[in-house]
Amino acid sequence: MSTHRPRYRYVAFRLESPRAFRREEILQVMHALTPPLWLVDFEGTSGLVRTTNTEKDAAIAALNRIEAVAGEAVRVRTVGTSGTIRAATRKYLSSRDRAGRDSQKNPYK
Numbered sequence: 500m501s502t503h504r505p506r507y508r509y510v511a512f513r514l515e516s517p518r519a520f521r522r523e524e525i526l527q528v529m530h531a532l533t534p535p536l537w538l539v540d541f542e543g544t545s546g547l548v549r550t551t552n553t554e555k556d557a558a559i560a561a562l563n564r565i566e567a568v569a570g571e572a573v574r575v576r577t578v579g580t581s582g583t584i585r586a587a588t589r590k591y592l593s594s595r596d597r598a599g600r601d602s603q604k605n606p607y608k
Contacts, residue, residue: 506552509539509581511591512562515574519543524569532561539584545592547584555580 514520522541529536529548534557537549550558565575581587 507549507582508552508555508558509584509587510536510548510550510555510558510562511578511580511587512546512548513576513578514544514546514568515576516544516568516571518571520568528565528568532565534558534561536561540588540592545578547587547592 520541520543522538525541525546526538529538534550534554536558538546539549540547548558548562559577559580562575562577565573567573579587579591581590
């Protein structure tokens with residue numbers, strides 16, 4: 500048995516659906532998946548789940564198998580994987596926010 504703590508991976512995903520979902524609706528779906536995924540962040544149609552490095556591929560496959568949330572048909576697209584929450588959010592989830600922040604840093608752009 501290893502005494503090392505697990506190395507986590509954070510998988511960003513987007514839901515392709517006509518409406519936005521609540522966090523509780525997504526949690527119900529996540530609890531039914533194998534391997535178990537920890538929902539780190541979710542807002543409307545995009546989110547971030549945590550898994551271990553050894554279960555990363557199985558976690559991505561499980562996310563891609565989701566067909567319905569709260570009785571409505573959805574398609575889940577995994578956007579990317581990262582080793583930290585900060586990098587995953589910066590790279591995959593905040594593309595629309597990034598433009599606003601960059602223009603605020605340099606008013607001459």
